[in-house]
Amino acid sequence: xxARLSRSRAALVHPGGRAMxxxxxxxxxxxxxxxxxxxxxxxxxxxxxxxxxxxxLARAAARRFLLTLVELGYMRLDGRLFRLSPRVLELGRxxxxxxxxxxxxxxxxxxxxADVRESATVAVLDGADIVYVAHAPAKRIMSISIxxxxxxxxxxxxxxxxxxxxxxDAWLExxxxxxxxxxxxxxxxxxxxxxxxxxxxxxxxxFALVDQExxxxxxxxxxxxxxxxxxxxxxxxxxxxxxxWSVDAIRHELLPRLLATAAAVETDLGASSLAGRExxxxxxxxxxxxxxxxxxxx
Numbered sequence: 001x002x003a004r005l006s007r008s009r010a011a012l013v014h015p016g017g018r019a020m021x022x023x024x025x026x027x028x029x030x031x032x033x034x035x036x037x038x039x040x041x042x043x044x045x046x047x048x049x050x051x052x053x054x055x056x057l058a059r060a061a062a063r064r065f066l067l068t069l070v071e072l073g074y075m076r077l078d079g080r081l082f083r084l085s086p087r088v089l090e091l092g093r094x095x096x097x098x099x100x101x102x103x104x105x106x107x108x109x110x111x112x113x114a115d116v117r118e119s120a121t122v123a124v125l126d127g128a129d130i131v132y133v134a135h136a137p138a139k140r141i142m143s144i145s146i147x148x149x150x151x152x153x154x155x156x157x158x159x160x161x162x163x164x165x166x167x168x169d170a171w172l173e174x175x176x177x178x179x180x181x182x183x184x185x186x187x188x189x190x191x192x193x194x195x196x197x198x199x200x201x202x203x204x205x206x207f208a209l210v211d212q213e214x215x216x217x218x219x220x221x222x223x224x225x226x227x228x229x230x231x232x233x234x235x236x237x238x239x240x241x242x243x244x245w246s247v248d249a250i251r252h253e254l255l256p257r258l259l260a261t262a263a264a265v266e267t268d269l270g271a272s273s274l275a276g277r278e279x280x281x282x283x284x285x286x287x288x289x290x291x292x293x294x295x296x297x298x
Contacts, residue, residue, distance in 0.1 A: 018279035031057060035065045036074070036088065038079040041147060043080040092149055101225065101234045102134035102148075105265045109236070112261045116254060118240045120261070122225070124233070125163040128179050131156050133234070152214065155181055155195055158222035161208035164201045165223060166232035172199065188213045205253060205271050211248065217242050221250050223262040228270055236262050271287050 018071050038046060038054040046054070071074040076128065079257045103124060111118040115137045122134040130153075133247040135146040154160025181190040189195050202208045207223045214220070222237035238254055245254070 004071075029141070031055065032060065032065050032069070035062065036084070036091075039082075039084045041150075045078070045083045047080050048082070051082065063179070066220050067247065067279055101269065104268045105134050105225070105234070105236065106136065108261050109134060110256060112136070112238070113138050113149070116238065116257055118238050118254070120147070120236065120238050122234050122236050123157075123159040123163070124235075125154060125167075125295075127152070128175065130157055130160045153182075153184075155179065156184050156210070156214045157237075158208040158210040158220035159204050159237045161199060161210065162222045162224050162235040162237075163232065165202040165208070172196070178257055184214055185216050187211060188247075207259070209250060211247060212242065219245060219247070219250060221254055221258055223255075223258050225262050225265050225269070225298060227266075236265065 030097060034055045035051060035057070038051050039287070043050070043054075043145040045149060045168050048059060048063055049068065051066060052059045055062060060233055065075075065234075066075065070077050070082070074091075075088070076083050076085050083241045086094055101124070105122045109122065112120045117140065119138045120136045123130040125131075129151040132146050132148055132150050132152075135148060137145060140293065152160070154164050164175070167175070176192045179192075181192060181195065182188070183190040191199060197204070210220045210222075217240055218239060220237050222235045222280055225234040227233040233287050236258065238258055240250065240254070
């Protein structure tokens with residue numbers, strides 16, 4: 001049996017913290033994307049009424065968006081139920097194709113999973129949420145399953161706390177002023193002052209440990225992944241069941257392995273960037289040499 005992570009989200013006034021929208025904001029595009037985002041693993045098929053209720057759109061408007069998506073091939077209609085089609089994956093492909101972290105991190109995640117027999121994941125920060133971009137599941141009857149592209153609230157996850165702690169103080173103050181800290185479980189840290197203090201501790205110690213704040217029976221440990229300039233660009237974690245790992249065992253046994261994995265990913269990211277720069281420089285030198293060898297006719 002597979003345990004699936006909760007997907008509760010933090011509510012923000014606006015991703016940029018603005019009360020007013022830009023004059024170029026296209027509301028119809030926002031509504032169309034809201035229709036797509038109404039579908040997920042918990043709601044793979046929805047009726048017109050359910051889509052209208054989930055998005056806050058009038059039934060007539062929801063119907064127009066749904067039928068347009070069907071016509072474009074991003075959705076299909078089965079009787080009275082609408083479902084996303086595989087073509088919707090095209091919308092995220094350009095971003096994933098440009099993201100080198102998942103590709104570089106995945107072999108290291110698999111090595112870590114083989115070592116500790118627990119699931120490992122990489123995520124990035126998007127506004128108040130984390131987005132999962134790479135995952136290596138453990139081969140267990142009871143394992144943690146993550147969907148690439150799925151989101152969870154940053155404040156209640158180990159990955160999110162590492163990524164939030166890496167932000168500037170000014171950014172964090174704006175975030176804490178806007179975010180709605182819902183108590184997802186009885187253990188969720190849902191007080192802004194306490195969360196601020198916890199993020200400060202995460203920043204100082206270089207890792208985050210979350211104990212059953214996103215889901216009962218689940219503990220998670222996360223560490224930052226830094227780019228060439230030292231900026232945190234992603235985070236990597238291990239998610240474990242409380243029945244298998246105590247907090248002390250996580251700190252003493254899993255933390256050193258997780259930190260070593262993060263360091264290995266950072267090393268490969270640096271090598272990849274260096275190789276890319278050398279390839280560009282080599283191409284420029286080749287073009288310059290070719291230009292020098294071509295002499296104009298007299």
